[in-house]
Amino acid sequence: MESRDMSVMDHIGELRRRIMIVVVFFLIALIAGFFFATPLITYL
Numbered sequence: 001m002e003s004r005d006m007s008v009m010d011h012i013g014e015l016r017r018r019i020m021i022v023v024v025f026f027l028i029a030l031i032a033g034f035f036f037a038t039p040l041i042t043y044l
Contacts, residue, residue, distance in 0.1 A: 006014070
């Protein structure tokens, strides 16, 4: 892991980028859940 000094704005930018990645994957999982919910419920 590379050690470097980051300013506050660098930290905020990194946090924003990671939050956006989490939101995108959450939305993908949510959409997939809507499609698979009914078949899973009938299977169970």
